[in-house]
Amino acid sequence: MTTAQLPASMKAWVIEEFNTPYRLQELPLPTIDDPNDILIRVEACSYCHTDAIVAAGTITPPKLPFIGCHEFAGKVVALPAGQESCHGYKLGDRVAVSGRGNHVCGKCRECTNSTETLPDPPGYSVYCSLSGIGLGCDRPGGFREYAIVDARQVGQIPEGLSPVDVAPLMCAGLTMYAALVKCDLRPGARVGIMGCGGGLGHLGLQFATKMGFKTTGVDVSPRALQLSRELDTGADIVDATNVTAADARKKMGSEDGWSLPSEMGLDAVLILPDTQKAFDYGVELVRDGGRVVVLSFPLEGYRISSRDLVLRRVRFEGSLIGSNRAMNDMFDFCLKHHVRAKITKYPFAKLNGLVDDYNSGQPGKLVIDMELDG
Incomplete structure (x- = not known):
C-alpha cells in the first residue's frame, strides 16, 4: 500500500449482540485487499434509522460482531500498492461515503443499463444486487477510526462543506x-x-x-x-x-x-x-x-x-438512495441553496449516548465528530 504514517491498530464501536449497547474495541488496522479500495481516516459518522434496524437485527441481520454506520466521511490515508491515485482519489483527499455500491459487479442488467433517475455511467450502479446491502449494513461501516471503502462509491467533498456537513447527506440527504x-x-x-x-x-x-x-x-x-x-x-x-x-x-x-x-x-x-x-x-x-x-x-x-x-x-x-451522479448534483445544490442538516454533534466516545438521544426522539441528524474531545 501507498500510505501516510499509520498506526497498527484502531478503535471501533462493535455490535456484539443485537439490542445491546455498542462496545468500544481495539482492532487491527484494516488492510487494502482490492485494487478499487482505499483506506480513509474517518472524520465524521452520522446515525440513521437503518443503523437502529441493523443494531436490532430486525432486517437482514449481519454476522456478529459487526461495525455499523453507512453514512460517513473522512480523509484518504492509504491507496492500493503501487498506485498514486485510485479512481482519481489521492492521499489527503476528503471523501464522502454512501452506504451502497460497494464492490459492484459491473456486468448485471442494473450495472449496464440502470433505469434509476440520474444513473451513473454503464458499468456501475449503487443498486447492483450482487454488491450486497452496503457498508454499515452487511459489511463493516464507519463507526471506527479507519475504514476501507470502494473508491467508486465515494464523492469528493467540495470546498464549502465539511466532513460533519456531508456525513448526514450520505444517506438521509x-x-x-x-x-x-x-x-x-x-x-x-x-x-x-x-x-x-x-x-x-x-x-x-x-x-x-x-x-x-x-x-x-x-x-x-x-x-x-x-x-x-x-x-x-x-x-x-x-x-x-x-x-x-x-x-x-x-x-x-x-x-x-x-x-x-x-x-x-x-x-x-x-x-x-x-x-x-x-x-x-x-x-x-x-x-x-x-x-x-x-x-x-x-x-x-x-x-x-x-x-x-x-x-x-x-x-x-x-426509492432507496441516489447514484454517485445524484450525489455530486446534491453537493452543488447544497452549496448553491445552503441546504444543511440540523446537526447535534457528539464525540466518538459518546456513541451510546447518541443512540439514547436518537431513541428518545431527538430531531434532526445526530453526528459523531471525530475532532471533538470525549
Whole structure:
C-alpha cells in the first residue's frame, strides 16, 4: 500500500449482540485487499434509522460482531500498492461515503443499463444486487477510526462543506434529493413530506422548497414539528394529531383555481414513517393521479387500497438512495441553496449516548465528530 504514517491498530464501536449497547474495541488496522479500495481516516459518522434496524437485527441481520454506520466521511490515508491515485482519489483527499455500491459487479442488467433517475455511467450502479446491502449494513461501516471503502462509491467533498456537513447527506440527504428528482415535477408543484422533522424529513423540506415546490410537511412529534418550523423554509407544517388528512387536502389547490375534490391535494408525497397510519394519511393527501414515493420498509409492508390504485389512479413507487451522479448534483445544490442538516454533534466516545438521544426522539441528524474531545 501507498500510505501516510499509520498506526497498527484502531478503535471501533462493535455490535456484539443485537439490542445491546455498542462496545468500544481495539482492532487491527484494516488492510487494502482490492485494487478499487482505499483506506480513509474517518472524520465524521452520522446515525440513521437503518443503523437502529441493523443494531436490532430486525432486517437482514449481519454476522456478529459487526461495525455499523453507512453514512460517513473522512480523509484518504492509504491507496492500493503501487498506485498514486485510485479512481482519481489521492492521499489527503476528503471523501464522502454512501452506504451502497460497494464492490459492484459491473456486468448485471442494473450495472449496464440502470433505469434509476440520474444513473451513473454503464458499468456501475449503487443498486447492483450482487454488491450486497452496503457498508454499515452487511459489511463493516464507519463507526471506527479507519475504514476501507470502494473508491467508486465515494464523492469528493467540495470546498464549502465539511466532513460533519456531508456525513448526514450520505444517506438521509441523498435519499431525499434523489426521491424528489424522481418525482419529475415542475416548480410550483405541490409536494408533501410525511415525517418532516426527522433526519430525512427536515432535509427534504429544505430540498423541496428550494427546488421551487409548494411544500407541506406533516409530523406528529412536538419536537419534530418545532424543528420543522424553525427551518424557515416557508413550508406549510401540519400537525397530524390535530388536523385530518381530508381537512388538510381541502386547502391544497384552491388558490390555483381548482375546486373539485378530485383536483385538490398534493402532486406528490414522500412517505418516511414506517406505519400504516402515516402511509394512509399521506395517500389521502395526494390528488387523483398524484404520486406516492415510499422510502420506508416496515417488515409487515403496507396495505394499498384498490380504490386509490384504480379509481383515483394514484401512482406508487419506492426509492432507496441516489447514484454517485445524484450525489455530486446534491453537493452543488447544497452549496448553491445552503441546504444543511440540523446537526447535534457528539464525540466518538459518546456513541451510546447518541443512540439514547436518537431513541428518545431527538430531531434532526445526530453526528459523531471525530475532532471533538470525549
